Amino acid sequence: MAHYDFDKIINRNQTDSVKYDLRNWYFKSDDLLPMWVADMDFETPDFIREAVATRARHPIYGYSFRSQSYADSIREWVERRHQWTIQNDWCVFSPGIVPAFNFAILTLTKPGDGVLIQPPVYFPFFSSVTDHHRKLLQNQLVYNQGIYEIDFDDFEKKASQASMFLLSNPHNPVGRIWNEAELRRMADICRKHGVIIVSDEIHNDLILPGSKHVVMAGLSPEIADITLTCIAPSKTFNMAGLATSSVIISNVELREKYAGFINALHLSGGNLFGAVASEAGYRRGDRWVDELMQYVQQNIYLLKNQLEELTDIRVVDSQATYMVWLDFLKTGLDDEAIKMKLIHEAKVGLSHGPTFGPGGERFQRINLAAPRKLVEEAVSRMSATFKCR
Numbered sequence: 001m002a003h004y005d006f007d008k009i010i011n012r013n014q015t016d017s018v019k020y021d022l023r024n025w026y027f028k029s030d031d032l033l034p035m036w037v038a039d040m041d042f043e044t045p046d047f048i049r050e051a052v053a054t055r056a057r058h059p060i061y062g063y064s065f066r067s068q069s070y071a072d073s074i075r076e077w078v079e080r081r082h083q084w085t086i087q088n089d090w091c092v093f094s095p096g097i098v099p100a101f102n103f104a105i106l107t108l109t110k111p112g113d114g115v116l117i118q119p120p121v122y123f124p125f126f127s128s129v130t131d132h133h134r135k136l137l138q139n140q141l142v143y144n145q146g147i148y149e150i151d152f153d154d155f156e157k158k159a160s161q162a163s164m165f166l167l168s169n170p171h172n173p174v175g176r177i178w179n180e181a182e183l184r185r186m187a188d189i190c191r192k193h194g195v196i197i198v199s200d201e202i203h204n205d206l207i208l209p210g211s212k213h214v215v216m217a218g219l220s221p222e223i224a225d226i227t228l229t230c231i232a233p234s235k236t237f238n239m240a241g242l243a244t245s246s247v248i249i250s251n252v253e254l255r256e257k258y259a260g261f262i263n264a265l266h267l268s269g270g271n272l273f274g275a276v277a278s279e280a281g282y283r284r285g286d287r288w289v290d291e292l293m294q295y296v297q298q299n300i301y302l303l304k305n306q307l308e309e310l311t312d313i314r315v316v317d318s319q320a321t322y323m324v325w326l327d328f329l330k331t332g333l334d335d336e337a338i339k340m341k342l343i344h345e346a347k348v349g350l351s352h353g354p355t356f357g358p359g360g361e362r363f364q365r366i367n368l369a370a371p372r373k374l375v376e377e378a379v380s381r382m383s384a385t386f387k388c389r
């Protein structure tokens, strides 16, 4: 029997929530159902809120450090959840994962170097390369009969010109967990061409029932040696506002370069409450995450059944994350028409496909980490707007 209540609707208006309180700025409308920004409309788990409240009751919030117990909780979590064995001193703090891959680009590549990404992909992947005047190399994913695959010939061609590969695993927005064979093949090509891998695994815990996440750096010590792995409790436990993440680096030379930069900027202090929340989540969150992903799976079924029955929208099958990638190709509508209909007729706020780069045209991403009632409402509005049967 389920222990946690994911049906509860929480009013997030006027909490300075990007998803709710910036609707008007982004969509020019504030009465739509927001299903865009990747955080959840579920309560951050009670054991995390209690840990933060307990610490908050101490009257001084001065300089603090992250204890060995904090690092132990990360190490034990990845061992338990992902069968990945790491050491405490491989964990380097980062306030977030987008900062983490920007720091990696700044510290481990030079202006003009090539950085490889796989669009359609989370939009900061593009700016992290171009903002620092590195060369953007794109290995576009292949959409083949509803399934996303990698064009390995193109991957090798681009990797041969790259210094770094920014991997999204599980992939946002297409929802794929790259399997062991695919990961090994990408890693072998990177090793052959001297390419450092930054594996963004921020969604590693958000795995749908029946699937299993594969850690790139867990495949072999040789692969770990060229890989920086980005993980965080932020998506897992809905605590992105606490700005606490980790980059796991086993290679001493890479770690010293990377950590040296973070220390030089005096960023390693981090956020006192983030550390407390992270440790509570990693120590006590197994059951919560398992129930969360069962609930999300039911939301996905609901969406898929209705949209595919009543409209020409296709729901791309996913293995991970609470975001779902929607294919509007058969509707015959162009991107502007899709966007306008969603905002002004359906009144739902989704993430616009083209912002994810090439391959995002005529797709939208919907966030299903919301109580069932909200998902039902969004799906029924979208079905009515795009109804064709």
Ligand SMILES: Cc1ncc(COP(=O)(O)O)c(C=O)c1O
Binding pocket: 038, 095, 096, 097, 098, 099, 122, 168, 172, 200, 202, 232, 234, 240, 245
């Ligand atoms: C693949 C991926 N990386 C990073 C982030 C954000 O990371 P952070 O908020 O820790 O900077 C997201 C958020 O949606 C994401 O999907």
